Amino acid sequence: ASLESYAAQATAAPEQTDAFWMPFTANRQFKKTPRLLASAEGMYYRSTDGREILDGTGGLWCVNAGHARPRIVQAIQQQAATLDFAPTFQMGHPLPFVLAERLAGIAPAGLDHVFFTNSGSESVDTALKIALAYHRVRGEGQRTRLIGREKGYHGVGFGGIAVGGMVNNRKFFGPMLPGVDHLRHTLDLQRNAFNRGLPKHGVELAEDLERLVQLHDASTIAAVIIEPISGSAGVVLPPEGYLKRIREICDKHGILLIFDEVITGFGRVGQAFAAQRFGVTPDLITTAKGLTNGAVPMGAVFASGKIHDAFMHGPEGAIELFHGYTYSGHPLACAAALATLDTYAEENLFQKAIELGGYWEDAIHALKGLPNVIDIRNFGLIGAVELAARPDAPGSRGYEVFSRAFHEQNLMVRCTGDVIALSPPLILNREHIDRIFDRLAATIRATA
Numbered sequence: 504a505s506l507e508s509y510a511a512q513a514t515a516a517p518e519q520t521d522a523f524w525m526p527f528t529a530n531r532q533f534k535k536t537p538r539l540l541a542s543a544e545g546m547y548y549r550s551t552d553g554r555e556i557l558d559g560t561g562g563l564w565c566v567n568a569g570h571a572r573p574r575i576v577q578a579i580q581q582q583a584a585t586l587d588f589a590p591t592f593q594m595g596h597p598l599p600f601v602l603a604e605r606l607a608g609i610a611p612a613g614l615d616h617v618f619f620t621n622s623g624s625e626s627v628d629t630a631l632k633i634a635l636a637y638h639r640v641r642g643e644g645q646r647t648r649l650i651g652r653e654k655g656y657h658g659v660g661f662g663g664i665a666v667g668g669m670v671n672n673r674k675f676f677g678p679m680l681p682g683v684d685h686l687r688h689t690l691d692l693q694r695n696a697f698n699r700g701l702p703k704h705g706v707e708l709a710e711d712l713e714r715l716v717q718l719h720d721a722s723t724i725a726a727v728i729i730e731p732i733s734g735s736a737g738v739v740l741p742p743e744g745y746l747k748r749i750r751e752i753c754d755k756h757g758i759l760l761i762f763d764e765v766i767t768g769f770g771r772v773g774q775a776f777a778a779q780r781f782g783v784t785p786d787l788i789t790t791a792k793g794l795t796n797g798a799v800p801m802g803a804v805f806a807s808g809k810i811h812d813a814f815m816h817g818p819e820g821a822i823e824l825f826h827g828y829t830y831s832g833h834p835l836a837c838a839a840a841l842a843t844l845d846t847y848a849e850e851n852l853f854q855k856a857i858e859l860g861g862y863w864e865d866a867i868h869a870l871k872g873l874p875n876v877i878d879i880r881n882f883g884l885i886g887a888v889e890l891a892a893r894p895d896a897p898g899s900r901g902y903e904v905f906s907r908a909f910h911e912q913n914l915m916v917r918c919t920g921d922v923i924a925l926s927p928p929l930i931l932n933r934e935h936i937d938r939i940f941d942r943l944a945a946t947i948r949a950t951a
């Protein structure tokens with residue numbers, strides 16, 4: 504029989520099974536008002552009920568080049584038919600070597616080595632393990648403490664939730680990793696509400712790191728992990744000077760700095776990485792999402808020569824790092840990533856957040872004064888509109904705007920609590936920006 508697409512084989516209302524346990528979803532509520540996407544192209548999804556949905560979130564912060572780009576599609580198709588899978592444990596195939604070189608070429612200076620994973624969570628766990636092992640191979644194995652931040656999101660691995668700071672991602676899962684501390688977050692609606700771009704207030708919060716050093720002694724601290732801009736907690740921006748100060752304190756005490764750029768990487772803030780936009784170079788960068796335009800799962804950890812070379816000693820026959828995944832450097836993911844990087848380069852998409860950042864800023868801040876809007880935050884092509892929580896049901900207003908936007912305004916946004924977050928594909932133009940915010944404003948007005 505002709506290979507009818509599996510999607511075409513789906514029964515009506517496929518979501519009505521309990522077989523698929525949906526991630527980070529209110530499964531029962533979803534089944535009552537399902538939201539199913541059938542196809543996608545460019546800036547738009549098409550829902551299974553035939554509506555054209557404007558994608559205000561790049562899927563989940565990952566489709567930076569827009570949907571179904573031919574070069575990426577063809578790369579995946581050809582690769583699947585040529586070399587579907589090959590191991591990279593004591594075996595290899597050319598693509599991860601080619602891709603790692605390409606990635607080193609766009610990374611901040613010195614971050615020349617790439618370890619491949621399959622997701623942001625795996626990239627975070629990989630970076631944390633590399634940091635711990637780095638100190639051990641250098642004879643400072645007593646540096647075992649990891650430091651994260653309140654409101655930090657570093658995926659859902661045990662390492663990521665231990666350094667993370669989102670209570671619901673932690674409280675269900677027991678004691679997690681020992682020896683983890685947290686800096687205060689930098690969200691400040693009192694002093695920075697409706698601020699355009701980076702907040703003016705809060706640089707002093709970086710001194711929390713110095714306090715933790717005084718408490719634990721630098722000799723026990725391995726690394727600090729920070730999202731230059733955190734998306735998942737509702738878009739928390741770094742106050743001016745904050746990242747630079749964190750870097751200074753890390754340097755002073757020999758603590759490794761990890762930037763978690765799963766969201767900010769690959770053009771989201773107007774450069775390949777936020778590290779370059781903010782002029783602060785970490786020792787490790789974790790990435791995923793935009794690396795393959797979301798088309799095939801892949802993550803990558805960028806490591807400095809100092810870190811990589813610290814492992815490359817001892818007998819040549821010894822495995823230097825006992826870590827890795829079956830799919831590290833997977834052929835399809837590599838092909839998708841190479842085609843994605845070509846697309847970013849050919850269309851100069853990393854510049855877009857610079858070119859359109861001002862227009863985007865004016866457009867999102869025009870929502871000030873709408874009912875229940877208590878803050879608006881933006882940087883690059885990231886945006887957040889914070890809504891006042893309903894006293895009896897925090898998060899319900901945000902969910903209602905998210906749901907109504909999809910069902911009534913044909914607009915896809917993200918909601919995290921009562922924050923509406925936006926991170927559109929970088930191929931958008933001014934007309935798309937107008938459409939996003941016209942539809943969002945109408946939704947907010949229609950939501951009590």
Ligand SMILES: Cc1ncc(COP(=O)(O)O)c(CNc2cccc(C(=O)O)c2)c1O
Nearest residue numbers: 622623624656657658734735763765766917
């Ligand atoms: C900074 C950061 N680190 C790690 C992860 C985990 O990546 P994986 O999911 O690929 O394991 C993320 C992912 N961030 C993420 C994922 C899904 C939804 C949202 C949202 O804010 O709505 C954010 C992230 O934003």
